[in-house]
Amino acid sequence: MSAKKILMLVGDFVEDYEAMVPYQALLMTGHHVDAVCPGKKSGDSVRTAIHDFEGDQTYSEKPGHNFAVTADFDSIRPGDYDALVIPGGRAPEYIRLNKTVLEMVRHFDQAGKPIAAICHGAQVLAAAGALKGRTCSAYPAVGPDVTLSGGTYADIPVDQAHVDGNLVTAPAWPAHPQWLAKFLEVLGTKIQT
Structure with missing residues (x-):
């Protein structure tokens, strides 16, 4: 496995588990993760x-x-990254208003790079126009955002994840085992047991 360089988009009041757990799990599997927030520095x-x-x-x-x-x-520079992660919580509600965030998401979408979004993270995908013709899971209250952006909302159990090509989505943090496992598969990460 070659380590991937992954970009994670966060903001104030991102869901704790949905930022911390994937960040740590992806590091544990050997990947490099840069967590960024509009208006903030390392x-x-x-x-x-x-x-x-x-x-x-x-x-x-x-x-x-x-x-x-x-x-x-x-x-x-999104071109420097192999994949994108968008955690949920309240952060997606306001970071989706940032033009640069939307341009970053469009880069990953148009390049067909792996994208993982969970819970309210689909709000950012919808705002970027990345869900047209795609099937996406999200927190149920975000289902209308998915549909109105031209996507199909996957109404799945809270502990499950959905894969549509390069896009891996889930309703909320109880899906971490499935969501992260499926994202690692899309990344091409093999875990030895």
Whole structure:
């Protein structure tokens, strides 16, 4: 396996598990991951939120950890990266308003590079026009975004993931085992057991 260089787009109140777990898992498997946030530089942090499913009509939200940004957003060149990860939480709601974020996503989409998005991360894909003609899972409340952007919403169990070519998506963090395993397959990563 050759290590891949992966870009992760985060922002304040990104979902804690959806940033921390994939970041650490991808590093553990030998990949290089640069986590970036519009307006922030290497060494800055974003605040995270922990979303939990406790029987209410929607998820609950609690303060999470600080998550360190590992590269300067303004110096990122998407062509230097092999794959893209977009965690969920509340960050996608506002980072999708950033023109450079959308241009980055379009680069990965148009180049056919692996893209993994979870939960509300599909909001960024929808805003970039990357879901037209694609099937994508997301947190159920994001289903209309997927549909309105020309995609097909995959309504799957919260612990499952969906693959459509280079695009790997899932509803929320309970899907991490499936979502990350399928993303590693799309990346061509082989794990020895």
